[in-house]
Amino acid sequence: MKEKKKESPFSRLWSWAKDYHGGFYGSVLLAMLGVGGSMVAYFSVAAMIRILLTGGGLGACMHWCLLMLIGYVAKSLCSAASTALSHRATYHALRDLRKQLLAKLSRVPMGTILDTPSGQYKTTIVDRVEGMEPTLAHLIPEMTSNLLIPIFIAVYIFCIDWRMGLASLATTVIGMIAASQSAKTYAVKWDGAVAVGRKMANAIVEYIGGIQIVKAFSQSAGSYRRYADAVEENAVYYKNWMKENQKFMCIMQTVTPSVLLVVLPVGLLLWSQGGLSAADFMTVIVLSLGFTGPFLAAMSFVDELAVVGTNVDEINDILEARELERPEKKVTLKDRMIQLEQVSFTYGKEDEKVLSDVSLTIRPQTVTALVGPSGSGKSTIAKLIAGLWDVSGGSILMGGCDIRDIPLDQLNQQIAYVSQDNYLFNRTVRDNIRMGRLDASDREVEAVAKAAGCDSFIRALDQGYDTVCGSGGGHLSGGEKQRISIARAMLKDAPIVILDEATASVDPENEAVIQKAILALTKGKTLIVIAHRLSTIADADCIVVVSKGKIVAQGTQKELLESCPLYARMWQAHIGTKDAA
Numbered sequence: 010m011k012e013k014k015k016e017s018p019f020s021r022l023w024s025w026a027k028d029y030h031g032g033f034y035g036s037v038l039l040a041m042l043g044v045g046g047s048m049v050a051y052f053s054v055a056a057m058i059r060i061l062l063t064g065g066g067l068g069a070c071m072h073w074c075l076l077m078l079i080g081y082v083a084k085s086l087c088s089a090a091s092t093a094l095s096h097r098a099t100y101h102a103l104r105d106l107r108k109q110l111l112a113k114l115s116r117v118p119m120g121t122i123l124d125t126p127s128g129q130y131k132t133t134i135v136d137r138v139e140g141m142e143p144t145l146a147h148l149i150p151e152m153t154s155n156l157l158i159p160i161f162i163a164v165y166i167f168c169i170d171w172r173m174g175l176a177s178l179a180t181t182v183i184g185m186i187a188a189s190q191s192a193k194t195y196a197v198k199w200d201g202a203v204a205v206g207r208k209m210a211n212a213i214v215e216y217i218g219g220i221q222i223v224k225a226f227s228q229s230a231g232s233y234r235r236y237a238d239a240v241e242e243n244a245v246y247y248k249n250w251m252k253e254n255q256k257f258m259c260i261m262q263t264v265t266p267s268v269l270l271v272v273l274p275v276g277l278l279l280w281s282q283g284g285l286s287a288a289d290f291m292t293v294i295v296l297s298l299g300f301t302g303p304f305l306a307a308m309s310f311v312d313e314l315a316v317v318g319t320n321v322d323e324i325n326d327i328l329e330a331r332e333l334e335r336p337e338k339k340v341t342l343k344d345r346m347i348q349l350e351q352v353s354f355t356y357g358k359e360d361e362k363v364l365s366d367v368s369l370t371i372r373p374q375t376v377t378a379l380v381g382p383s384g385s386g387k388s389t390i391a392k393l394i395a396g397l398w399d400v401s402g403g404s405i406l407m408g409g410c411d412i413r414d415i416p417l418d419q420l421n422q423q424i425a426y427v428s429q430d431n432y433l434f435n436r437t438v439r440d441n442i443r444m445g446r447l448d449a450s451d452r453e454v455e456a457v458a459k460a461a462g463c464d465s466f467i468r469a470l471d472q473g474y475d476t477v478c479g480s481g482g483g484h485l486s487g488g489e490k491q492r493i494s495i496a497r498a499m500l501k502d503a504p505i506v507i508l509d510e511a512t513a514s515v516d517p518e519n520e521a522v523i524q525k526a527i528l529a530l531t532k533g534k535t536l537i538v539i540a541h542r543l544s545t546i547a548d549a550d551c552i553v554v555v556s557k558g559k560i561v562a563q564g565t566q567k568e569l570l571e572s573c574p575l576y577a578r579m580w581q582a583h584i585g586t587k588d589a590a
């Protein structure tokens with residue numbers, strides 16, 4: 010079977026900018042008019058020399074002077090308009106591309122996102138996309154026009170005398186060979202530069218993320234090996250690369266403009282033998298001088314050409330990543346019953362099963378608690394129900410429908426999930442709570458905060474509800490973040506609420522307040538709660554004991570105390586801790 014031809018990076022980039030092709034065509038046209046305008050000066054000088062050598066008058070020369078002025082004005086106006094048009098088209102295209110990338114991330118499995126260091130996403134979405142700017146805004150209009158004009162002049166010189174045509178091209182050909190060598194090494198080296206750059210970005214993101222630990226253990230930036238090594242490696246890589254590349258660039262930049270070194274001797278020889286008129290000789294001299302400027306300008310984009318492939322591939326890797334396969338069309342759910350049927354799950358390696366053969370029925374409007382030792386798989390069960398990951402085996406049904414057959418939006422509307430990390434965005438407290446339901450009024454936000462037991466501490470903050478939470482909620486304590494996360498989930502008013510260790514960071518007094526609030530706010534809803542403090546879930550309709558990825562028992566507290574030794578031990582340990590406290 011014929012293998013599908015890989016799309017070139019340029020056609021891919023061009024297709025990403027498809028809504029703005031008109032702007033790019035316009036900018037190329039204007040750029041060509043601009044370079045053409047700048048060429049008028051050379052043609053005018055050549056024409057004036059021809060006039061003077063053939064005994065023409067001053068009047069004729071004045072016409073050429075006027076044309077030169079018009080050419081200059083046209084060049085300035087057209088170049089400015091071309092730049093404006095190409096940048097407008099480019100930044101709109103880059104904006105759309107960034108939106109597309111972010112939208113894509115919401116459709117890929119969590120595993121893909123968690124397995125990718127966040128520094129890498131930042132580099133791709135911010136830096137690589139920005140790296141497309143020179144290609145779209147400059148390379149397309151400027152390189153095209155700067156290449157076409159010299160070709161036009163070269164044809165003109167060939168028409169005057171083909172030998173002079175060859176002479177005027179000699180240094181440009183050498184320059185092109187050097188430029189192609191530079192481009193070849195550039196493309197290879199750029200791949201390496203991307204790799205060391207990515208390593209450095211990841212190390213920096215990790216370093217900043219763990220800055221508290223670095224400080225707590227008196228580790229200075231220099232002693233943080235991975236970070237320091239990555240920075241050093243990046244610097245050394247660029248230094249060596251630039252050293253290697255320099256020779257090609259030097260050849261191109263010094264040989265190409267020295268066109269007269271060839272044109273003058275060849276022209277003199279032809280003129281002395283009567284093969285070339287003085288007027289034609291002068292015309293060729295002037296035109297060949299005007300020829301190298303645009304050519305060198307065009308060659309300055311060779312580096313950009315070389316990096317396009319790597320940048321486009323990196324962006325494309327995200328755009329083409331496998332998506333969670335979900336239908337678009339809403340389905341009818343019979344009820345809100347959740348059923349796990351022989352669910353197995355692995356985060357990565359097939360032989361490292363985190364859950365195996367888990368079957369569980371969660372009836373609507375009941376409280377189900379998942380308990381068990383650390384690492385037994387409780388959070389994983391919650392994440393699978395919330396649809397953050399796909400099961401590896403078996404199925405999860407909601408209202409009789411496999412959750413893989415429910416559109417992501419519809420599933421999201423059914424579930425409010427408070428995760429362990431209680432992540433808050435670097436926005437105001439009000440905005441963070443409002444993320445539960447974007448159209449909620451200020452009054453509704455405050456009412457839900459009051460119900461979740463956080464109104465009084467929010468009001469005590471410097472700016473009250475308008476206090477900015479800091480990156481990841483860093484300006485607030487663990488318990489405060491947790492309570493705001495609960496309020497956010499409550500505002501969503503989804504029929505199913507999943508609380509993953511929602512009371513772990515709260516002191517006993519507040520825990521009681523929150524428990525009361527949670528019970529009041531989840532009245533009539535299905536509540537799935539994961540709590541290490543067993544006293545908080547003692548009244549649950551069903552307590553599910555998870556151990557080593559399996560469900561070992563389920564029932565009420567009373568039933569489990571009698572029938573499940575693991576639960577009885579956990580309860581005793583919990584009571585013991587409480588007594589000790």
Ligand SMILES: Nc1ncnc2c1ncn2[C@@H]1O[C@H](COP(=O)(O)OP(=O)(O)OP(=O)(O)O)[C@@H](O)[C@H]1O
Pocket residue numbers: 123356357363381382383384385386387388389390
């Ligand atoms: N993103 C992940 N990638 C790989 N392994 C993971 C991931 N998340 C959890 N695990 C592993 O899966 C197992 C179950 O983890 P899970 O968080 O579900 O346990 P848990 O019972 O909720 O634990 P805890 O009570 O300590 O939160 C653990 O061995 C854990 O190391």
